Amino acid sequence: MKLETDLSTLSLAILGLISQRPLTGYDLRKVFLTTPMGHFSSSPGAIYPALRRIEEAGWIRSVAAQGQTRRQRVVYEITACGLETLQQHLSRPVTSEDVVWHMDDLMMRFAFMDGIVGRERTVRFLEDFASQIDAHVADLRRYFEGAKSILPACGKLAMENGIQSYEMNAQWARRAIKELQ
Amino acid sequence: MKLETDLSTLSLAILGLISQRPLTGYDLRKVFLTTPMGHFSSSPGAIYPALRRIEEAGWIRSVAAQGQTRRQRVVYEITACGLETLQQHLSRPVTSEDVVWHMDDLMMRFAFMDGIVGRERTVRFLEDFASQIDAHVADLRRYFEGAKSILPACGKLAMENGIQSYEMNAQWARRAIKELQ
DNA sequence: GTCCGCATGTAAGGCGTTACATGATTAA
DNA sequence: TTAATCATGTAACGCCTTACATGCGGAC
Incomplete structure (x- = not known):
């Protein structure tokens, strides 16, 4: 209780x-x-x-x-x-932890913003979201460069999938910003 | 215990x-x-x-x-x-439930396939993965068509993000199949 | 000789899952 | 009247989270 x-x-x-x-x-x-x-x-x-x-x-x-x-x-x-x-x-601001561990949560937060927080905050959220993803993608690429020679084929492909997923999300966010304005 | x-x-x-x-x-x-x-x-x-x-x-x-x-x-x-x-x-075969609820798990299963299950099974996994995603995307689009007139702006954008994420995964899988062969 | 990193754990708590339970209402 | 659907729950269980506990070994 x-x-x-x-x-x-x-x-x-x-x-x-x-x-x-x-x-x-x-x-x-x-x-x-x-x-x-x-x-x-x-x-x-x-x-x-x-x-x-x-x-x-x-x-x-x-x-x-x-x-x-x-x-x-x-x-x-x-x-x-x-x-x-x-x-x-x-x-709440978008943190790097959010991006690494709670992407689902972030998307849900966004989905409910209409009428609850103003358009300005919504756009700010998307901007933060995109730039936190950029930072995380940079980390992932750094790791990937060092590890790709020792990663097995499937591991490498799985990592590429992860990186691409994040990149797609950043692109989506930037398109969404334009659409909201 | x-x-x-x-x-x-x-x-x-x-x-x-x-x-x-x-x-x-x-x-x-x-x-x-x-x-x-x-x-x-x-x-x-x-x-x-x-x-x-x-x-x-x-x-x-x-x-x-x-x-x-x-x-x-x-x-x-x-x-x-x-x-x-x-x-x-x-x-294990890729089920529609896996695609809806356990994408993380699926990607992890894939990442460990090197040396554990043969290339043939790995490719089959990716084929199933891609076609289950296609089916799920069709469901999502169907829902989206019916709901987009009543969805608020952010809800609509969030749904688009979900659909695009799935589509990207299917594309990735098909590229991965080619790369493994 | 003290502190930091190695290395392994335990305890309490929270929350989601599955499965089951219960009863009221409507349609056949 | 029987079955399906509406509607709300409980109980057991599993597993993760956070926080804490413990002790050895090497570096300075």
Whole structure:
């Protein structure tokens, strides 16, 4: 019964979705099952405990469910505090650690920025994202130059894949900046 | 004290590295700290328990450490059973679930194929990989066509990033096939 | 003789996975 | 009335994370 202080990828997904409109746990499940957001997570044994934790943190609250029947439904909406938390989370600078270990998280942060943080911050995020990737790609290339003579064929190809993936992400970010302006 | 039956990403990394040459836990740590393999994992609280589990499964065994001093060192080498397990794991077909949820794992499987599974199987892996990605990209595009009118700008851009990432991976796989032949 | 790096671990906690449980409502 | 779907959960388990603990050996 510890309060959640940071946002796991799943919690971010949940809070982001609820920030767009009030949802029940079942609604969230459906989103995860039927959209590419399901990438990031899966199902009931994770979602309901996460909802509980987020509610205990004060970021969402359950509201009376006035559907047409008195069927058991718990609808959650975001609180002012939750919105602020989300804004702060999405405004965090992009660190090199993020780029190395949490690319999924970064992409999710970006996906929820509409209407939560201004266009200016969104663009700044993409700029930071691109330049952190550039730095990381430079590291990877440095390592690769030294190691490619001893790497086996598949290892080498796997590394090339990694480098290309990062480069593609940087290119995407720069295109996205232009598109947002 | 359950026996490990499947390979977590970390366990696969460890078993794959030890299959290349005998290593200590500390050696593994250094690899994770100093090479891009560190992407997939991190450190001592994960590595040592994982080594223990893999040893209990019978896939590696500790051998006498005959360094120049009698310093405490535990060197692990792969067993025949471990090699077989690794071969089977790397030979598993690429499923659509793998592509949706475990791309990291797939890339790691590929990176360790040299000398473990034949070139033929390696190429087959890449072919399956590419065609599973094609199928998944088709799904994503289908969803995207239906949703892009209601997706917010950042959501749309994030989806485009996802699709492009997958497409890049399929292209990479097809280039890799040519290079391996 | 003290400090840093080598080398191996343990303990607590968090969170996701799988599988199961429960009951209410609607359509056949 | 039976089955499928809606809707919400719990329990056990596994594994990773962070932080801490411990002791040897070499360099200065």
